[in-house]
Amino acid sequence: MHTDNPTAAILVIGDEILSGRTRDSNAHHLAQVLSATGFDLREIRVVADDQEQIVAAVRALDDSLGGAWNLLFTSGGIGPTHDDITADAVAAAHDTTAQIHPQARAALQARCDRMGTELTPNRLRMARVPVGATLIENPVSAAPGFSIGNTHVMAGVPEVFRGMVDWLIPRLAAGRPVRSQTVEVRRGESDVAGDLRAVAALFPDLSLGSYPYHDERGWGTNLVVRGLDEARIEQAMDQLKRRLEL
Amino acid sequence: MHTDNPTAAILVIGDEILSGRTRDSNAHHLAQVLSATGFDLREIRVVADDQEQIVAAVRALDDSLGGAWNLLFTSGGIGPTHDDITADAVAAAHDTTAQIHPQARAALQARCDRMGTELTPNRLRMARVPVGATLIENPVSAAPGFSIGNTHVMAGVPEVFRGMVDWLIPRLAAGRPVRSQTVEVRRGESDVAGDLRAVAALFPDLSLGSYPYHDERGWGTNLVVRGLDEARIEQAMDQLKRRLEL
Numbered sequence: 478m479h480t481d482n483p484t485a486a487i488l489v490i491g492d493e494i495l496s497g498r499t500r501d502s503n504a505h506h507l508a509q510v511l512s513a514t515g516f517d518l519r520e521i522r523v524v525a526d527d528q529e530q531i532v533a534a535v536r537a538l539d540d541s542l543g544g545a546w547n548l549l550f551t552s553g554g555i556g557p558t559h560d561d562i563t564a565d566a567v568a569a570a571h572d573t574t575a576q577i578h579p580q581a582r583a584a585l586q587a588r589c590d591r592m593g594t595e596l597t598p599n600r601l602r603m604a605r606v607p608v609g610a611t612l613i614e615n616p617v618s619a620a621p622g623f624s625i626g627n628t629h630v631m632a633g634v635p636e637v638f639r640g641m642v643d644w645l646i647p648r649l650a651a652g653r654p655v656r657s658q659t660v661e662v663r664r665g666e667s668d669v670a671g672d673l674r675a676v677a678a679l680f681p682d683l684s685l686g687s688y689p690y691h692d693e694r695g696w697g698t699n700l701v702v703r704g705l706d707e708a709r710i711e712q713a714m715d716q717l718k719r720r721l722e723l
Numbered sequence: 724m725h726t727d728n729p730t731a732a733i734l735v736i737g738d739e740i741l742s743g744r745t746r747d748s749n750a751h752h753l754a755q756v757l758s759a760t761g762f763d764l765r766e767i768r769v770v771a772d773d774q775e776q777i778v779a780a781v782r783a784l785d786d787s788l789g790g791a792w793n794l795l796f797t798s799g800g801i802g803p804t805h806d807d808i809t810a811d812a813v814a815a816a817h818d819t820t821a822q823i824h825p826q827a828r829a830a831l832q833a834r835c836d837r838m839g840t841e842l843t844p845n846r847l848r849m850a851r852v853p854v855g856a857t858l859i860e861n862p863v864s865a866a867p868g869f870s871i872g873n874t875h876v877m878a879g880v881p882e883v884f885r886g887m888v889d890w891l892i893p894r895l896a897a898g899r900p901v902r903s904q905t906v907e908v909r910r911g912e913s914d915v916a917g918d919l920r921a922v923a924a925l926f927p928d929l930s931l932g933s934y935p936y937h938d939e940r941g942w943g944t945n946l947v948v949r950g951l952d953e954a955r956i957e958q959a960m961d962q963l964k965r966r967l968e969l
Contacts, residue, residue, distance in 0.1 A: 521741070
């Protein structure tokens with residue numbers, strides 16, 4: 478399926494995903510939001526809290542740096558601890574450095590005042606963003622994300638990540654949302670492959686996928702038709718159902 | 724943290740992950756297995772069912788092709804349908820082509836005989852592997868995975884993927900398992916960052932991570948010490964707890 482939608486990548490930064498300690502939920506959440514709002518997610522990467530790996534990935538994925546995709550969203554590594562190196566690494570990828578952003582500092586100060594706590598050097602670390610970056614609002618806990626070039630940097634804590642996504646996505650120029658319809662058959666994939674291929678050939682503007690599963694009753698397959706045009710999806714689904722006698 | 728363990732990457736192949744339809748579970752499962760058995764997972768990528776993207780990723784990740792890591796595990800795209808192109812793409816990455824493997828054909832034929840079904844051309848597609856590949860056994864449904872160079876290709880259906888992982892991993896030369904201990908504090912990350920950094924500096928052979936979360940009671944943080952040596956982990960955890968008065 479070809480769309481003219483802006484292309485996108487997600488870069489998840491965090492040892493805890495690679496060690497198996499944490500199962501990522503941010504990439505999955507953002508993938509759903511991007512489909513529904515008209516962006517074409519083409520790649521996800523997960524890398525360690527490692528400067529060299531982050532810099533290489535940002536450059537490979539952000540087209541403003543010669544990378545592959547129109548937009549890059551990152552998750553993780555913007556907290557106050559020694560292993561939170563995303564701001565410095567993203568700055569380096571964009572050939573600049575990180576420094577305290579006055580607006581971020583003010584947001585953190587206001588929150589500290591409200592909570593009756595002090596803006597310690599550790600907390601202040603979270604106001605550091607690359608020179609030239611603009612801020613992404615954090616509706617949960619003040620410490621902001623930021624955008625530089627086509628890279629949009631967000632927090633790893635799922636609740637904060639989602640808040641930043643909600644704030645950011647409506648501010649980006651989207652394409653057309655992708656629609657889909659699904660039909661489930663209690664047959665293995667091999668038994669539907671021929672009909673699926675035949676219908677796919679008739680609808681090159683759509684994407685036809687088959688997702689087999691296995692449960693206590695044996696094999697089943699979800700057949701999914703995706704595309705931009707609801708009427709075309711309907712036509713393809715009708716043909717598929719007729720061929721499969723559903 | 725530095726280990727001499729073999730390094731590894733996971734490549735997940737599938738439009739359904741990028742569209743947000745499916746939340747990947749295979750990479751998370753394999754990440755846990757790799758940590759526990761002595762492999763150092765350094766990168767995860769998710770790409771579309773797209774020949775060019777798969778070829779580029781395999782070449783970037785498998786060190787037998789000049790890529791970055793010692794071992795590459797893939798998930799998805801080896802079924803019978805038109806969008807199952809992993810065998811051909813991995814073959815192309817390794818400068819060869821896919822063809823019917825006699826042993827894979829025999830396994831599929833035996834299963835068809837048992838089930839009283841026919842080995843149709845669609846089913847037979849699943850016996851195609853790159854020339855020179857060896858097979859990975861499929862304990863669920865006969866259609867095998869395969870290994871070529873340092874690339875190990877497995878199915879996307881979670882039950883089948885897990886069966887293949889169980890078969891494959893004990894056959895690979897592992898390093899030392901990574902151990903970890905966790906302590907939970909009901910404080911924000913900023914309040915523990917200083918002590919965490921101090922202890923991390925004393926134990927360069929270990930990895931100290933902090934994973935904040937937010938729930939109805941406010942902020943909390945899990946502090947995780949990881950390493951190869953249980954006694955060192957114990958020492959670092961003791962110092963951390965003393966400093967944090969836990």
